[in-house]
Amino acid sequence: MIKAGIVGGTGYTGVELLRLLAQHPEVEISAITSRKEAGMKVWEMFPSLRGRVDLAFSTPEQAPLKSCDVIFFATPNGVAMQQTRELLDEGVKVIDLAADFRITDIDVWSKWYGMEHACPDLVAEAVYGLPEINRDKVKGARLIANPGCYPTAVQLGFLPLIEAGVIDTNFLVADCKSGVSGAGRKAEVHTLYAEATDTFKAYAVPGHRHQPEIRQGLARMAGHDVNLTFVPHLTPLVRGIHATLYARLTKDVDLQALFENRYANEYFVDVLPAKGHPETRSVRASNLCRIAVHRPQDGDTVVVLSVIDNLVKGAAGQAVQNMNILFGCPENLGLTQIPVSP
Numbered sequence: 657m658i659k660a661g662i663v664g665g666t667g668y669t670g671v672e673l674l675r676l677l678a679q680h681p682e683v684e685i686s687a688i689t690s691r692k693e694a695g696m697k698v699w700e701m702f703p704s705l706r707g708r709v710d711l712a713f714s715t716p717e718q719a720p721l722k723s724c725d726v727i728f729f730a731t732p733n734g735v736a737m738q739q740t741r742e743l744l745d746e747g748v749k750v751i752d753l754a755a756d757f758r759i760t761d762i763d764v765w766s767k768w769y770g771m772e773h774a775c776p777d778l779v780a781e782a783v784y785g786l787p788e789i790n791r792d793k794v795k796g797a798r799l800i801a802n803p804g805c806y807p808t809a810v811q812l813g814f815l816p817l818i819e820a821g822v823i824d825t826n827f828l829v830a831d832c833k834s835g836v837s838g839a840g841r842k843a844e845v846h847t848l849y850a851e852a853t854d855t856f857k858a859y860a861v862p863g864h865r866h867q868p869e870i871r872q873g874l875a876r877m878a879g880h881d882v883n884l885t886f887v888p889h890l891t892p893l894v895r896g897i898h899a900t901l902y903a904r905l906t907k908d909v910d911l912q913a914l915f916e917n918r919y920a921n922e923y924f925v926d927v928l929p930a931k932g933h934p935e936t937r938s939v940r941a942s943n944l945c946r947i948a949v950h951r952p953q954d955g956d957t958v959v960v961l962s963v964i965d966n967l968v969k970g971a972a973g974q975a976v977q978n979m980n981i982l983f984g985c986p987e988n989l990g991l992t993q994i995p996v997s998p
Contacts, residue, residue, distance in 0.1 A: 676990060765868075898936055
């Protein structure tokens with residue numbers, strides 16, 4: 657059995673990790689931490705886990721983190737980098753669901769996240785955990801930077817086009833919409849029911865911290881820098897991301913075949929038939945990414961529609977997928993849940 661611990665288990669990604677790991681046949685949840693809720697039973701905070709998770713929250717100092725095989729950090733940005741080195745030195749593998757190890761340029765990271773990095777040397781070692789691209793690197797990793805939610809949907813949507821060299825990478829547009837759970841569980845005015853319901857708006861148009869992460873990933877695919885316009889929107893949904901992606905074609909290509917062939921052996925990427933339109937509810941509570949590709953009026957613009965659940969494929973599910981790869985388990989083990997509908 658894989659002994660797993662979760663640091664920061666009271667947020668939405670934390671409870672998603674608990675939900676998924678509690679169903680995993682090869683995992684024993686050994687520790688879950690929260691300074692504020694130390695001593696409280698997990699099911700008292702999350703009644704959905706009653707009878708499935710009997711642990712109580714404990715402080716990081718009290719939790720047996722160093723005796724775990726893998727630790728998931730479901731913490732705010734800046735926390736994992738303070739504790740990761742000590743765990744790695746004890747032979748514990750680390751999967752960080754925050755952004756501490758995603759961006760390799762430390763100056764860029766500090767600019768967007770507003771703090772000095774505590775362990776820049778480990779950033780160079782960390783493997784970016786998008787399995788559909790970095791599966792082989794994940795297998796031998798000690799430290800995995802789990803991708804962000806927007807970056808997952810956008811990169812999987814653009815990947816076949818950039819790999820095939822059929823679009824102009826100087827003009828890429830990602831028009832994305834997210835549910836309010838993407839903002840986390842903390843109390844903030846803009847996520848209050850009366851503020852977020854029955855309305856729809858763009859935000860962070862001048863610049864969003866996921867933009868450099870997406871751009872870095874797309875540049876790695878292309879082998880050179882790319883130009884990306886990324887505009888996120890907040891929608892009155894609890895969970896789900898819908899990315900509408902635009903690019904200019906430079907070659908005439910069978911787009912449907914291109915996408916189907918690229919993802920033919922990917923369990924968690926579903927390419928819809930031609931003229932399809934994926935919905936966020938078609939992936940709700942699952943680790944799936946559903947994609948459709950279009951060429952409106954047979955012009956030179958390609959439109960890709962990519963949907964994920966921001967808390968699963970965009971966070972906790974992808975982290976478990978990475979864990980499976982790390983420990984030699986079938987990649988879909990514990991992740992075959994059918995999306996919840998309606």
